[in-house]
Amino acid sequence: MNLLPVSRTVALLVMALLLSACAGKGLxxxxxxxxxNNLSLEGQEIELDLGLRNVNALPIKLAQIEFSLNxxxxxxxxxxxxxxxxxSANGTENLRFRIPSTxxxxxxxxxxxxxxxNNISYLLEGEIxxxxxxxxxxxxDGYLYRVPGRPGRFR
Known part of the structure; x- marks a missing residue:
């Protein structure tokens, strides 16, 4: 009986287990x-659609959000x-805000x-x-452009 293939298999399994222990737990x-995603004028207010992408391995459960838009x-x-x-972890959430504007x-x-x-610069800063x-x-930050055929809408 040849034990060499069995010992190689065991050695490979041990190496795989050791290497998996070195793996990170994610961001x-x-x-x-x-x-x-979208900005529109609605009378004296704006409607703002923001996408928040979570690159972390754990979900982010919000308690507060604040920001300014210029x-x-x-x-x-x-x-x-x-x-x-x-x-959600490694996910995206789209949030819509209706906000009084200046x-x-x-x-x-x-x-x-x-x-x-043709375009207008914007800066969104804040914290969650x-x-x-x-x-x-x-x-x-970036630039906003008109959405063709949709008055009052920008991207």
């Missing part, structure tokens, strides 16, 4: 990746409220909507607090 404590360095809206949203910020968006300019009291920054 933790990383801030969510923010996307601005367009062309002009304040457009500020939001701060409790939240019960949860972002007159100057609306005027900047209206100039984009009327075609006076999870149910354990851990704070994570929110940040996204």
């Amino acid at each position: 933790r404590g990383h801030e969510p990746f923010v996307t601005l 367009v062309n360095e002009t304040p457009l809206a500020v939001y701060s409220a409790a939240s019960q949203a949860s972002i 007159e100057d910020g609306r005027a900047a968006l209206e100039s984009l909507d009327q075609g006076q300019i 607090t999870d149910q354990e009291g851990i704070k994570m920054n929110l940040f996204r």
